[in-house]
Amino acid sequence: MMDLSLLLWVVLALLIFWGVGLYNRLMRLRARGLEVMAVVEKHAGTCAALVRQYVAAPNAEGAAEVDAQWSHVQVAAGHLEQVLAQPRPASLQPSAVAALSDAWASMHAAWQEASAAPTDLAGPALPPDMQEAWNSASLKVQSASGGFNQIITLYNEAIQQYPARWVATLMGFQPAGHF
Template structure:
């Protein structure tokens, strides 16, 4: 009788241990999937950033302090806003690249992308002359094309993050998640789609 009770306890502990290892490995695999999905999205976001920075006037690409110290008309103020927004987005993107699971970091990435989008629209409206080559319409078309190319990658990242978040919040894996520091991931669902 004592031997069979001990055997049941050993079997129970072994099953719990095997379940724990499997659940932990699943959480690790899902978290790694979020990182892989962000790496693909990151490539698309870098393309958007390069596009914007490539459209800045040559003087703004070299020396930011000299440009900001000069008196600004409407066009140069629009370019300065775009430059500041692109720098802010570059910093947020670097942080997101190093912490693709962190929800506040992802929220900052979304906000900085929205600021970049608004600054881009302002620069096209206020700083690109009507006879410019390429025209504001062509620049906007290029921007929209880049935004639309990133949509499947953004969707894949969000789906990966949501699958991870569901796993982290399910009981009893929730206990392992808390024990080993698995926190819910942020998503980029509110990122501008091309307005």
């Protein structure tokens, strides 16, 4: 009788320690995902600010005249800024991540299309320092989004593993979206 109750206490203790360990692991993965998402948002915002700086003052030195291509970039940057400004109570939800990913992809594609336009007699369409700043910020977005996707893959796999799936569901962990 004594051995059975001792065994039950040991099993209960192991289950509690396992549950606490699982919870801590999922919280660390989710927190790391949120940290990396903040980095993605920061650098995507930097890219949108570059567009605003470059396109906003068409007669300023080094600024482009606003033509159809650059107005398309400006619209895409405005959409990205709107997505970044929206409150997201659950930033890792697939819909929130997809909205940011789509806005970034749209602005990036518009920038690439506009900056690849042939140069005219006045020189390149973009000042070299502007292109450098864009390249730096967009590489940071791509790098951070790759890291984000790796973390989210680990997180999603962790909450889908059996029997952790039951505990994760009880604790309110939901699958996250990829960038």
